[in-house]
Amino acid sequence: MKTASLFQLSSLRLPLCAAMTALLGACASYQGxxxxxxxxxxxxxxxxxxxxxxxxxxxxxxxxxxxxxxxxxxxxxxxxxxxxxxxxxxxxxxxxxxxxxxxxxxxGPQATLNTDASYGRQSENYVMPKPPLGKGGEYVSTGRAAIDFGLDLDxxxxxxxxxxxxxxxxxxxxxxxxxxxxxxxxxxxxxxxxxxxxxxxxxxxxxxxxxxxxxxxxxxxxxxxxxxxxxxxxxxxxxxxxxxxxxxxxxxxxxxxxxxxxxxxxxxxxxxxxxxxxxxxxxxxxxxxxxxxxxxxxxxxxxxxxxxxxxxxxxxxxxxxxxxPNINLTAFLGFQAIGLNNLLSAGSMVSGIGPAIHLPLFDSGxxxxxxxxxxxxxxxxxxxxxxxxxxxxxxxxxxxxxxxxxxxxxxxxxxxxxxxxxxxxxxxxxxxxxxxxxxxxxxxxxxxxxxxxxxxxxxxxxxxxxxxxxxxxxxxxxxxxxxxxxxxx
CATH class of the missing domain: 1.20.1600.10 (Outer membrane efflux proteins (OEP))
Structure with a gap:
């Protein structure tokens, strides 16, 4: 059974490599x-x-x-x-x-302050793990207040x-x-x-x-x-x-x-x-x-x-x-919570940083x-x-x-x-x-x-x-x- 699995994997390499080659070759080009x-x-x-x-x-x-x-x-x-x-x-x-x-x-770098608040019913089957007992399906308030940063590395x-x-x-x-x-x-x-x-x-x-x-x-x-x-x-x-x-x-x-x-x-x-x-x-x-x-x-x-x-x-x-490829550096720092009364608490702090890459592949010319x-x-x-x-x-x-x-x-x-x-x-x-x-x-x-x-x-x-x-x-x-x-x- 293990041999069959290895054979199946090896048999997939050739079409996978061919597909990657075709994908890269299909990228937009300015030649000519x-x-x-x-x-x-x-x-x-x-x-x-x-x-x-x-x-x-x-x-x-x-x-x-x-x-x-x-x-x-x-x-x-x-x-x-x-x-x-x-x-x-x-x-x-x-x-x-x-x-x-x-x-x-x-x-140059860009920074914006974004805040939003909403009130509505929470899904019982959306967040992971599921909401605590008694929370899923209820109407609650949510909010976010953060500074979003962006920099195009050019x-x-x-x-x-x-x-x-x-x-x-x-x-x-x-x-x-x-x-x-x-x-x-x-x-x-x-x-x-x-x-x-x-x-x-x-x-x-x-x-x-x-x-x-x-x-x-x-x-x-x-x-x-x-x-x-x-x-x-x-x-x-x-x-x-x-x-x-x-x-x-x-x-x-x-x-x-x-x-x-x-x-x-x-x-x-x-x-x-x-x-x-x-x-x-x-x-x-x-x-x-x-x-x-x-x-x-x-x-x-x-x-x-x-x-x-x-x-x-x-x-x-x-x-x-x-x-x-267009590579942008993005970051954010602020607060996010379910329940506006918890928005500014220490446990509601959120932050993140990472690149955003955009590579055109198919654009119909x-x-x-x-x-x-x-x-x-x-x-x-x-x-x-x-x-x-x-x-x-x-x-x-x-x-x-x-x-x-x-x-x-x-x-x-x-x-x-x-x-x-x-x-x-x-x-x-x-x-x-x-x-x-x-x-x-x-x-x-x-x-x-x-x-x-x-x-x-x-x-x-x-x-x-x-x-x-x-x-x-x-x-x-x-x-x-x-x-x-x-x-x-």
Whole structure:
């Protein structure tokens, strides 16, 4: 009989071992899931000699002060204090800070005080040994008051990964605030430069209006002398009225620009009337020598995208840790009794300590699907970052190209303006002397107006390109980010 029993036991070993092997092999696995995207770590820009290159040419945080305009400084300060867009970005930082604190709290020990009391019928066949005679089946009160302790040992780094992800999201929200600040300040500067250009165009139109008034007075004199007809008189009146219409349209545009500046600086529309004529001085233009090297660290939106890659990596690490056993240490200390009158007696004291182990075996692919989704988030974050890098490189190259071509265009425009000024002077002399008709003088004067407008437009473009380049270079932002490592999954 004993031999038969041993034979039966030995015959069970093979299927038992096979079952254990199959059980372990059926555990959830993350094999075969890994990110495939690679982040761009270097920027290549064309060799464009737009201007002098200096090591200290990167914009400073308060870059707009280089324009030397006290009114612009005041608008910037009001915007940085009152802008709703910056307040929204700040609220997102506070939200990310709370999420980071929550993730950090999850890695520490937890202790809670739990008390409960109940009254009900006791089973005659529940506790071991059976209740004393006369107790089973009776209605009694029970109670428990204890402090329960818990600690996640985090052997596989899940909590640490969640903390890294939360901290990276906090960094991203801070960089988003920097990006919002840069977008706001450059928008104000570009609108302010536009207002300066509108004032300069107003000067051109007023000077032209004065010229046309002089021409109309001269035409009236020539009509009295019989040298011109009413046709020339109506032409002079028409050209003068055209300038008045241009001035009225320009005044409307200037008022709209002031309203835009008031809104951007976080003020009500009534503040627009207090914005006077800009007094901008164009700062000396220079390009940083280490432009390609430092561009990735000088753009706040690129730093935000890098932080989101790190956050995605942390989330993926946390998802991978779920494939391993989760071991928690639990303990309790307190009182438990049948009969509330006995709850706080010395004999009712209870305590205990021990591990709680959770090992996923069969989950129908839930863990793999979750991990695959987190890995896909890594690829998506890297793709967004790479797109931002390409956009940043294109932005900088475009601004450098435009600025490089601006000097040549300015020289040609100045030459054309000088020629138009001389042509207008000669045409007016001939018209006064009766050697050429009014139509010739009007044609030359129209060409002169066009060249004056072109010169004013070029000066406005130079200011606008200065601000655009400041935005492209990051506006004084700097992030000492380490190279991304995305191939460990």
């Amino acid at each position: 899931i890994a990110p495939g995207a690679k982040a761009i770590e270097q920027v290549n820009l064309p060799a464009i000699q737009a201007a002098q290159q200096t090591q200290d040419a990167w914009p400073h945080e308060d870059w707009w002060r280089a324009f030397g305009d006290a009114q612009l400084d005041r608008l910037m300060n009001q915007a940085l204090t009152n802008s709703p867009s910056l307040a929204l970005a700040q609220s997102r930082i506070a939200r990310a800070q709370a999420a980071s604190s929550l993730a950090n709290a999850g890695s 052997l596989w780094g899940r909590n640490a990964a969640l903390i890294r992800a939360a901290n990276a999201q906090l960094d991203a929200s801070r960089y988003d605030h920097d990006a919002a600040r840069l977008a706001l300040t450059t928008s104000i500067a570009r609108s302010y430069a536009q207002l300066a250009a509108q004032y300069e165009l107003q000067d051109v139109l007023l000077a032209t209006q004065k010229q046309r008034q002089s021409i109309r007075t001269l035409t009236d004199q020539r009509i009295k002398s019989g040298l011109d007809t009413r046709v020339e008189q109506k032409q002079a009146e028409s050209s003068e009225a055209s300038i008045r219409a241009d001035l009225a349209q320009l005044n409307t545009s200037m008022e709209a620009t002031r309203l835009q500046l008031a809104a951007l600086s976080g003020q009500m529309p009534t503040a627009a009337r207090e914005i006077g004529r800009p007094a901008l001085s164009a700062p000396a233009y220079a390009v940083p020598q280490n432009l390609p090297l430092d561009l990735l660290a000088r753009r706040p939106e690129l730093a935000a995208q890098r932080a989101r890659i790190l956050a995605a990596l942390g989330d993926a690490d946390a998802a991978k840790a779920q494939f391993y 839930h863990l793999r699907a979750n991990y695959a989704g987190k890995v896909a988030d890594i690829d998506g974050a890297i793709a967004q970052y790479n797109q931002s890098v390409l956009t940043a490189a294109q932005d900088v190259a475009e601004q450098l190209t435009r600025i490089a071509a601006l000097s040549t265009e300015e020289e040609a425009t100045q030459a054309a303006l000088a020629a138009s000024e001389e042509a207008y002077r000669v045409a007016m002399l001939r018209y006064r002397g009766g050697l050429s008709p009014y139509l010739t003088a009007l044609t030359v004067e129209t060409q002169l107006l066009a060249q004056r407008r072109a010169a004013a437009d070029l000066r406005a473009r130079r200011l606008d390109l200065q601000v655009a380049l400041v935005r492209a270079l990051g506006g004084g932002f700097h992030d000492n980010a380490a190279p991304l490592a995305t191939n460990k999954h």
